[in-house]
Amino acid sequence: MAEANTAAxxxxxxxxxxxxxxxxxxxxxxxxxxxxxxxxxxxNSHVCPGCLGMPGTxxxxxxxxxxxxxxAGLALNCKINxxxxxxxxxxxxxxxxxxxxxxxxxxxxxxxxxxEIKSGDGVKRVGINRIHIxxxxxxxxxGAADTKIDCNRGxxxxxxxxxxxxxxxxEDVYAYMEALREILLYTGVSNCKMExxxxxxxxxxxxxxxxxxxxxxxxxxxxxxxxxxKAATAYExxxxxxxxxEGGVLFQATLRWDDDKGLNYVMRVKEHADEYYxxxxxxxxxxxxxxxxIRLIRDTLPEMPKxxxxxxxxxxxxxxxxxxxxxxxxxxxxxxxxxxxxGAPAKTCANLIMGDVARLLGEKGLxxxxxxxxxxxxxxxxxxxxxxxxxxxxxxxxxxMLFEPVYAGKSPKAIVEEMDLGxxxxxxxxxxxxxxVVADNPKIAADYRGGKKQAISAxxxxxxxASQGKANPGMVNRLLQELLQx
Amino acid sequence: xxxxxxxxxQIAGLAKIGLTDEEAERFARDLSKIDTFVGxxxxxxxxxxxxxxxxxxxxxxxxxxxxxxxxxxxELLANAPEHDGSGFLTPKVLDEG
Numbered sequence: 001m002a003e004a005n006t007a008a009x010x011x012x013x014x015x016x017x018x019x020x021x022x023x024x025x026x027x028x029x030x031x032x033x034x035x036x037x038x039x040x041x042x043x044n045s046h047v048c049p050g051c052l053g054m055p056g057t058x059x060x061x062x063x064x065x066x067x068x069x070x071x072a073g074l075a076l077n078c079k080i081n082x083x084x085x086x087x088x089x090x091x092x093x094x095x096x097x098x099x100x101x102x103x104x105x106x107x108x109x110x111x112x113x114x115x116e117i118k119s120g121d122g123v124k125r126v127g128i129n130r131i132h133i134x135x136x137x138x139x140x141x142x143g144a145a146d147t148k149i150d151c152n153r154g155x156x157x158x159x160x161x162x163x164x165x166x167x168x169x170x171e172d173v174y175a176y177m178e179a180l181r182e183i184l185l186y187t188g189v190s191n192c193k194m195e196x197x198x199x200x201x202x203x204x205x206x207x208x209x210x211x212x213x214x215x216x217x218x219x220x221x222x223x224x225x226x227x228x229x230k231a232a233t234a235y236e237x238x239x240x241x242x243x244x245x246e247g248g249v250l251f252q253a254t255l256r257w258d259d260d261k262g263l264n265y266v267m268r269v270k271e272h273a274d275e276y277y278x279x280x281x282x283x284x285x286x287x288x289x290x291x292x293x294i295r296l297i298r299d300t301l302p303e304m305p306k307x308x309x310x311x312x313x314x315x316x317x318x319x320x321x322x323x324x325x326x327x328x329x330x331x332x333x334x335x336x337x338x339x340x341x342x343g344a345p346a347k348t349c350a351n352l353i354m355g356d357v358a359r360l361l362g363e364k365g366l367x368x369x370x371x372x373x374x375x376x377x378x379x380x381x382x383x384x385x386x387x388x389x390x391x392x393x394x395x396x397x398x399x400x401m402l403f404e405p406v407y408a409g410k411s412p413k414a415i416v417e418e419m420d421l422g423x424x425x426x427x428x429x430x431x432x433x434x435x436x437v438v439a440d441n442p443k444i445a446a447d448y449r450g451g452k453k454q455a456i457s458a459x460x461x462x463x464x465x466a467s468q469g470k471a472n473p474g475m476v477n478r479l480l481q482e483l484l485q486x
Numbered sequence: 487x488x489x490x491x492x493x494x495x496q497i498a499g500l501a502k503i504g505l506t507d508e509e510a511e512r513f514a515r516d517l518s519k520i521d522t523f524v525g526x527x528x529x530x531x532x533x534x535x536x537x538x539x540x541x542x543x544x545x546x547x548x549x550x551x552x553x554x555x556x557x558x559x560x561e562l563l564a565n566a567p568e569h570d571g572s573g574f575l576t577p578k579v580l581d582e583g
């Protein structure tokens with residue numbers, strides 16, 4: 001990342017970047033009919049005459065789609081238009097059975113917002129031009145002899161979030177997508193599963209020299225991972241710079257990024273402006289959002305990740321790094337809030353979540369929402385560690401057991417007792433063990449006394465081994481130091 | 487306003503329809519007549535009249551986010567000119583994204 005920054009700083013060109021992000025809405029049913037929005041499923045099993053646009057069918061707008069769009073708008077500091085409308089955007093392609101996509105042209109639901117992103121050491125505000133609702137297209141499966149159409153995804157509700165061209169580097173693009181994804185996840189507007197295509201972006205890029213007019217813009221379509229968006233942006237900026245440095249001419253074009261090969265190629269050169277013969281969708285009545293509705297939706301907004309991070313730093317004294325990791329996922333962050341909120345030592349809770357809990361979720365292939373215990377169990381575990389009743393390695397073991405079905409519903413205390421994981425903090429017993437270890441390892445003891453202070457860790461290790469991992473390592477360390485004093 | 491053959495060709499291009507020269511000429515002629523006929527509306531006095539996009543005065547007509555069963559696939563595909571039992575088939579298209 002540092003290298004890319006340096007390269008960008010060294011270039012005589014400035015990049016101007018704007019993003020169009022499509023997010024599939026987390027509704028149960030499609031946007032204009034009751035078909036399921038579940039990902040996958042047998043081809044064409046979530047399709048009805050409505051989403052195929054058969055003659056005689058009428059679309060009926062999903063209330064939740066409007067609510068989610070307003071919610072995203074409020075979370076992104078937008079103005080919510082009291083009156084908006086849907087329009088038909090016409091184009092002919094087999095993934096769109098009706099021959100038009102229902103979208104919004106001049107009266108979107110939300111306008112004029114902003115999103116703060118990390119940029120270098122500071123923050124940067126990226127303008128949100130608009131957010132509108134529209135329908136997704138179906139999927140084409142290209143065979144050797146023909147093309148097959150799967151309409152399962154067709155007519156699923158989307159919001160399109162159009163940024164202002166306020167970004168200037170691949171890092172900006174990454175930070176913007178990351179921040180946007182967080183907000184959509186926290187608000188529950190989209191599940192943002194990029195691997196399932198439920199969050200994807202088109203990237204518009206032009207470059208120009210300082211003081212000169214903006215350059216010719218290209219558009220890269222359908223980037224479906226944060227890292228691909230970043231790599232594609234870096235590549236396209238370099239490509240445009242190279243063309244201009246060699247005295248070439250850039251064309252306004254639509255490009256496709258090939259993430260495997262790490263390069264882009266031209267899908268089509270734009271000779272004319274796109275002509276979609278938009279007109280107002282006559283079958284869907286105008287969307288009127290009242291101030292009362294806006295207030296009710298605003299009340300459902302959760303605390304945003306940025307505010308959470310600040311609270312974690314101020315109230316719990318977590319580092320920026322820890323606060324950042326914890327808030328990447330709302331479910332993990334909620335777990336932390338429950339445990340730390342119940343008075344358990346915050347740093348221990350954070351370490352347990354970022355360490356063993358995250359690792360075990362990964363190993364079991366569980367999404368964080370499905371962690372098999374709640375914040376109160378985590379608080380109990382963190383308290384046991386905090387009181388010195390168990391060691392951190394024993395805490396790891398207890399966490400592992402919490403994931404085992406046979407221990408389902410058991411409290412950490414019960415597991416500690418059952419597995420005899422309690423830490424030995426009995427001073428006289430530990431002193432006896434230490435004395436034995438020092439006697440058995442005269443050479444290491446002599447090394448320590450001779451000034452090799454790090455030799456003590458070998459002795460601590462021996463005591464831990466002798467105690468089967470149950471000795472309190474802090475006490476062992478202190479006792480050994482006392483015993484080894486010259 | 488007369489609709490020219492060029493306009494017809496441009497629209498046919500967008501709709502991915504191939505036209506012979508005679509067809510383009512005929513459509514230009516026919517559509518020009520239709521356009522002139524419909525164009526009479528433009529002569530009406532509309533000063534002070536708000537633009538109307540819908541023929542009824544309703545707003546915010548919604549349905550609740552409730553899933554209902556989709557059409558069985560056999561029925562869905564029954565009228566398709568070509569299908570393979572699970573999907574609609576078209577002649578091979580290039581992926582334009």
